[in-house]
Amino acid sequence: MMTRSITIVAMILALAGCERLGLVKRGTTIENNVYRGSAKAENRKERDYFIATAGPVSTSLDGAIQAAAHQGVQHCIKYYGTSEIEWTVGPDTDADALAVDNDKITLMGRCIDQ
Template sequence: MMTRVLCILALAATLGGCGRAGIFKSDQPMFDGQRFRTVVKTERKNRQVFAVTVHQVSKSVEGARAAADYKAKQHCIQYFGTSEIDWTVAPDADGQSLRIVENTLTFRGSCHDEAA
């Protein structure tokens, strides 16, 4: 009986980490037919102001723009309950004003705080 319980717990622990480990990539959204690694960075004391970075822009610039917008909205919804963003450098900016550095795009913005 104890062996059965241990096996069930081991199986649950193994499967529980699958989604977080990125094993199931089909859960990740696609933009312009591609998946992008995006990162939102903020100061811990001020999550309202952020920078969102998209890697591997050469796959699709339009897809990278959409991925940045998506990730930024996720961030703002999580911390402020709104998807409204005041962009300093926006994903929908004129293509000539985009600055791609080492196959990476970075956009900056600020979430609206519904509590304010």
């Protein structure tokens, strides 16, 4: 049992090291590009309203938008069990109206709990 625990810990540390060395990339892959992002609620009591970000936009604006939308879907599935989103600023918003800051796109929406 002890050997098994040590092996699992060693595997986790090895994977973490690979990521730090750039050998394994975490994020959303779209058209062979990796986009890092997140989706967070501003208020823990109202997790249905969230802000999703992803980048780098400099790689591809469309890819970053898709990655941010993916983050929003993952957020809604995690907290509400649904992928239905009412976007305030979303993937269908005109590109000129999207907020880009520090090479990241920002989308906002609300999970629809059915």
